[in-house]
Amino acid sequence: xxxxxxxxxxxxxxxxxxxxxxxxxxxxxxxxxxxxxxxxxxxxxxxxxxxxxxxxxxxxxxxxxxxxxxxxxxxxxxxxxxxxxxxxxxxxxxxxxxxxxxxxxxxxxxxxxxxxxxxxxxxxxxxxxxxxxxxxxxxxxxxxxxxxxxxxxxxxxxxxxxxxxxxxxxxxxxxxxxxxxxxxxxxxxxxxxxxxxxxxxxxxxxxxxxxxxxxxxxxxxxxxxxxxxxxxxxxxxxxxxxxxxx
Amino acid sequence: xxxxxxxxxxxxxxxxxxxxxxxxxxxxxxxxxxxxxxxxxxxxxxxxxxxxxxxxxxxxxxxxxxxx
Numbered sequence: 001x002x003x004x005x006x007x008x009x010x011x012x013x014x015x016x017x018x019x020x021x022x023x024x025x026x027x028x029x030x031x032x033x034x035x036x037x038x039x040x041x042x043x044x045x046x047x048x049x050x051x052x053x054x055x056x057x058x059x060x061x062x063x064x065x066x067x068x069x070x071x072x073x074x075x076x077x078x079x080x081x082x083x084x085x086x087x088x089x090x091x092x093x094x095x096x097x098x099x100x101x102x103x104x105x106x107x108x109x110x111x112x113x114x115x116x117x118x119x120x121x122x123x124x125x126x127x128x129x130x131x132x133x134x135x136x137x138x139x140x141x142x143x144x145x146x147x148x149x150x151x152x153x154x155x156x157x158x159x160x161x162x163x164x165x166x167x168x169x170x171x172x173x174x175x176x177x178x179x180x181x182x183x184x185x186x187x188x189x190x191x192x193x194x195x196x197x198x199x200x201x202x203x204x205x206x207x208x209x210x211x212x213x214x215x216x217x218x219x220x221x222x223x224x225x226x227x228x229x230x231x232x233x234x235x236x237x238x239x240x241x242x243x244x245x246x
Numbered sequence: 247x248x249x250x251x252x253x254x255x256x257x258x259x260x261x262x263x264x265x266x267x268x269x270x271x272x273x274x275x276x277x278x279x280x281x282x283x284x285x286x287x288x289x290x291x292x293x294x295x296x297x298x299x300x301x302x303x304x305x306x307x308x309x310x311x312x313x314x
Contacts, residue, residue, distance in 0.1 A: 013298060013310060017282035042284045047302045055301045055310070056285050165284045209289060239289050241265065 001068045004156055005078060006095045008059035008148030009052075009141075015087030019165045022060035025081055034074060035066030041162040041215050043112070043155040045148050050119045052091065052144050059145075059152035060165065071098070075135050082139040093125075093145025096135040097153045105157055108132060112154025112161070115147060125150040159218035163246050167210035168222065176233045179203045182222060189219025194238055199224065204233040211237035214246040247271050248309070256309040258294060262302070268294040277311030 005025065010018045019040055026037035040062045047057055066074060075096050086092040102108065111128055114120060122138075125147045129136035134153065138146050155161035168186050170177050179191045180201035191199040199205070205224055213220040224235040225242060247267065248256040260267040265288050272278045272294045280291060281298040288295050299311035 017284065019282060019284045047304055049303070053301075055281070055298070057302070058285070060284075163284065167283070210283075240286055241288050244287050 001066060001071070002099055003064050003066055003071065003074065004061060004095075004097045004099060004153050005064065005074075006059055006061035006149045006152035006156065007078075007082060007145070008093050008152060009054070009145030010082060010086040010090050010092040011054055012087040012089045013054065015090070016085075018058070019060045021081070021085050022062055023165060024085075025078060026062045026064065028077070028081070029064050029066065029074065032070075032073075032077075034070040035064050038063040039220060040165040041152075041156055042165055043148075043152045043162040045115045045151055046117060046119065048119055052142065054090070057148070059148035059155075061152040061156040061162075063156070071096075079137060079139065086140060089141065091141035091144045092139045093143060093147065093149035094135075094137050094139065095129065095146070095149035095153045097132070097157075099157060102132050102134070104132065108134075108150075108154040109158045110154070112151040112156075112158060115151030115154075120147050120151075122146055156215070160216055161246070162215045163243060164213040164215060164220050167212050170207045170211060170237075172207045176204045176206050179205060186213070186220070186222075188213060189217060189221050191222045191224055191235075192216065193235065194223055194225055194242060199235065203235060206231070206233040206236040208237045208239060212240070212243055214243060251308075257303070258300075258306045258309065261306045262295075265290070265293065265295065272297060275311070279311075 010021050022040045029037050043059050045057045082092045136146050179199045213222050223238040225238045227236050249259050251257045269290050272292045279298040286296045300307040301310050
């Protein structure tokens, strides 16, 4: 079965990031032979004076394909993991959802989108989680991380939000790579221009430093921007400034 | 470069889109520390926009570094 796991607000100014913890939990699922984990997505939530957050207010979500019998153990391990690993002064929250069992996915996606533009309450998150059969728990501090954790599940389910944690180490020749090779190596949905055009298999891309993928149409896509010089590549990987909006 | 706001906190005067000013502010800051990779918003590693101690606000960021 497919599960989505999202954590939020596990860090302080001195600790490891929430993304690292999500990645560690994803790895642990595989090490325990419970199933296979996917990449971690980072979802930006509302930055507002009334929202408590350490520095950026983002949550981290990943999907895993696990044996159904391991779900209770996974939830228990994720809870214990947050207790063990969350930083002092943080307000961690955990959400675990089984997409196939949700009665109304649209409500969850809407909650995620609202968390990007509105101040939501913890009770809003608990009410929705209870109605949808989503596991939601807090593990210290104010527990406000449950809002971001549930929102992250909704945004991941939307298929169109967030950046993929980490970067793509793309092999190049003369600083360039072919679209088909990039897509195959990293199992991408494709290589797409910032204007929304999908590149052709044989297009060449000039690869910049630490290129990142974003989550679109339920898949990771490498984003590129047009190159105006006369070289063989008409595209270059988009820089981080350009990817801020994802 | 900075405005001093309530409780003596430092608010970056140049907002969220002045990448050059953010690099300049970080260049001689003894407290600068790179944030985790997924929170970087610019390719210049040493930029206040990529610093662990910046706390984003709707229009800019506050510096949370004790010696920043």
